[in-house]
Amino acid sequence: MYSNYNGDVMTNETYDRFVERYESGQLPWADELPPPEVIDLVPTLPPGRALDLGCGYGRTAIYLAKHGWMADGIDFVEQAVDEAARRAAVAGVAEQTAFYAGSAATPKEDHAVYDLAVDIGCMHSFSDALLEEYRDSLKRVLKSGAIYLLFVHIRDESQEGRPHGIAKGHVETLFADGFTLDRVEHGSTQVEDRPPWESAWYWFKRN
Ligand SMILES: C[S@@+](CC[C@H](N)C(=O)[O-])C[C@H]1O[C@@H](n2cnc3c(N)ncnc32)[C@H](O)[C@@H]1O
Numbered sequence: 001m002y003s004n005y006n007g008d009v010m011t012n013e014t015y016d017r018f019v020e021r022y023e024s025g026q027l028p029w030a031d032e033l034p035p036p037e038v039i040d041l042v043p044t045l046p047p048g049r050a051l052d053l054g055c056g057y058g059r060t061a062i063y064l065a066k067h068g069w070m071a072d073g074i075d076f077v078e079q080a081v082d083e084a085a086r087r088a089a090v091a092g093v094a095e096q097t098a099f100y101a102g103s104a105a106t107p108k109e110d111h112a113v114y115d116l117a118v119d120i121g122c123m124h125s126f127s128d129a130l131l132e133e134y135r136d137s138l139k140r141v142l143k144s145g146a147i148y149l150l151f152v153h154i155r156d157e158s159q160e161g162r163p164h165g166i167a168k169g170h171v172e173t174l175f176a177d178g179f180t181l182d183r184v185e186h187g188s189t190q191v192e193d194r195p196p197w198e199s200a201w202y203w204f205k206r207n
Pocket of ligand 1: 059
């Protein structure tokens with residue numbers, strides 16, 4: 001059971017799954033540095049204010065803060081945001097970062113304050129209804145011209161049991177409203193010794 005900053009109570013399978021992963025330490029994303037796609041983006045943009053959606057231990061927000069950005073990180077697992085804040089302090093960027101526990105579909109800012117949003121592996125586990133809420137919130141909090149960098153796993157419809165990732169083509173449809181797709185790179189991702197998944201990086205611009 002999880003209580004977000006609005007006091008709403010959210011119980012869901014995804015939350016339980018992530019809490020279990022943090023408790024068991026099965027965290028293939030717990031590296032110190034963000035992926036190369038983030039590192040390569042940083043020198044192309046003037047520093048501003050960024051939002052790290054589903055921030056985990058805050059590697060993206062911390063990296064951005066070390067490169068002149070003010071960065072907020074949101075994650076619904078409290079243990080993750082506590083550790084992100086601790087890591088930011090160790091990295092000397094406590095003042096340039098803010099981490100809070102909450103739903104990535106409802107970041108707490110109510111108007112367009114961000115120049116950049118990054119989502120690495122968060123929204124691809126949302127329901128369709130939550131995805132629309134998330135998209136609408138992003139439209140609200142991103143400035144016109146802001147960049148939105150997204151990494152997702154694409155669902156393999158032939159997979160048995162609980163399908164993993166977002167349906168093929170859904171990202172493009174969802175963000176046709178309010179965003180322009182600058183670039184997409186399709187690839188595959190392998191975690192531990194499991195079979196690889198189809199995945200993709202998207203670079204959007206807020207209209
Ligand atoms: C695959 S991990 C990646 C973490 C981080 N983006 C990184 O690259 O290090 C996905 C993260 O999204 C968070 N998450 C998933 N659904 C969420 C939601 N509805 N609201 C907030 N955080 C969520 C999980 O707790 C987890 O920390």
